[in-house]
Amino acid sequence: xxxxxxxxxxxxxxxxxxxxxxxxxxxxxxxxxxxxxxxxxxxxxxxxxxxxxxxxxxxxxxxxxxxxxxxxxxxxxxxxxxxxxxxxxxxxxxxxxxxxxxxxxxxxxxxxxxxxxxxxxxxxxxxxxxxxxxxxxxxxxxxxxxxxxxxxxxxxxxxxxxxxxxxxxxxxxxxxxxxxxxxxxxxxxxxxxxxxxxxxxxxxxxxxxxxxxxxxxxxxxxxxxxxxxxxxxxxxxxxxxxxxxxxxxxxxxxxxxxxxxxxxxxxxxxxxxxxxxxxxxxxxxxxxxxxxxxxxxxxxxxxxxxxxxxxxxxxxxxxxxxxxxxxxxxxxxxxxxxxxxxxxxxx
Numbered sequence: 001x002x003x004x005x006x007x008x009x010x011x012x013x014x015x016x017x018x019x020x021x022x023x024x025x026x027x028x029x030x031x032x033x034x035x036x037x038x039x040x041x042x043x044x045x046x047x048x049x050x051x052x053x054x055x056x057x058x059x060x061x062x063x064x065x066x067x068x069x070x071x072x073x074x075x076x077x078x079x080x081x082x083x084x085x086x087x088x089x090x091x092x093x094x095x096x097x098x099x100x101x102x103x104x105x106x107x108x109x110x111x112x113x114x115x116x117x118x119x120x121x122x123x124x125x126x127x128x129x130x131x132x133x134x135x136x137x138x139x140x141x142x143x144x145x146x147x148x149x150x151x152x153x154x155x156x157x158x159x160x161x162x163x164x165x166x167x168x169x170x171x172x173x174x175x176x177x178x179x180x181x182x183x184x185x186x187x188x189x190x191x192x193x194x195x196x197x198x199x200x201x202x203x204x205x206x207x208x209x210x211x212x213x214x215x216x217x218x219x220x221x222x223x224x225x226x227x228x229x230x231x232x233x234x235x236x237x238x239x240x241x242x243x244x245x246x247x248x249x250x251x252x253x254x255x256x257x258x259x260x261x262x263x264x265x266x267x268x269x270x271x272x273x274x275x276x277x278x279x280x281x282x283x284x285x286x287x288x289x290x291x292x293x294x295x296x297x298x299x300x301x302x303x304x305x306x307x308x309x310x311x312x313x314x315x316x317x318x319x320x321x322x323x324x325x326x327x328x329x330x331x332x333x334x335x336x337x338x339x340x341x342x343x344x345x346x347x
Contacts, residue, residue: 046242050305053235060228062086064221068122071217073114081111084317091314103318133225138257144250146286239302245290255282276303
């Protein structure tokens with residue numbers, strides 16, 4: 001087994017252990033009392049609102065994926081196919097460590113013959129757009145946070161500025177970065193084949209940022225990214241609000257985005273465990289009057305709706321795709337066999 005896969009699986013197990021610890025520290029009696037105080041109709045409305053916002057988030061990201069694929073490869077994919085690809089990609093990136101959401105490019109290649117180099121470029125650009133949008137939201141929220149004097153806030157602000165500057169450099173000067181990449185790769189102690197693959201992928205990925213040079217495309221993709229991620233923050237706010245936690249929008253955005261980025265930095269697939277723990281810790285800093293267990297349960301509920309349900313749905317889609325491919329291969333073999341038998345009988 002490859003070392004990278006062993007490390008990824010080890011990190012996933014670590015994340016699951018953190019999640020189990022997080023759940024084990026919940027005050028179930030306190031949570032039960034808090035939930036009993038909320039009318040059933042309000043809880044039902046919470047679930048409906050949260051699921052609706054999750055659906056809208058995926059819908060706008062699927063729309064963006066459709067636009068990205070067409071812009072890079074000229075392939076036109078249905079919105080429904082793009083929607084299921086997003087869900088399958090999240091599941092594959094979480095339950096198959098080391099795949100880094102390769103499900104989307106692979107499904108795209110099998111269904112529409114889009115080369116992996118192009119679909120991976122679209123994937124890189126999609127990730128950059130998400131990161132850029134989240135960093136912008138984070139930077140804006142920092143100006144409206146209460147003055148708690150947390151050192152972590154200053155560190156996150158510096159990281160946000162650095163990330164934003166780096167992303168803008170990649171988006172505005174892809175040719176310069178490609179030139180530097182070629183120079184660096186040329187002096188690395190790698191085989192010529194690996195160097196060529198690395199340069200080819202980097203070239204395709206960086207040049208895909210040429211899409212953003214078109215003002216129309218940049219605004220279009222930017223709006224889809226902003227709208228999609230606004231629904232993410234809005235869903236978290238709704239979950240907190242319906243459970244009786246009333247932080248400001250700035251605190252909600254800061255907590256949600258910071259916990260996501262911490263999960264990404266941890267390199268644990270899906271940020272399992274780490275995202276929940278960091279989100280609850282940050283929110284408790286701002287909402288010290290709210291019972292810690294209620295904060296934890298709210299964060300966990302949001303993750304169940306927005307992430308773990310998607311993993312289950314995506315896993316079912318991946319299983320269906322695998323079974324569908326097996327059926328097609330079996331039919332193809334049967335047709336070839338019948339055709340060969342027909343030729344033999346004819347002879």
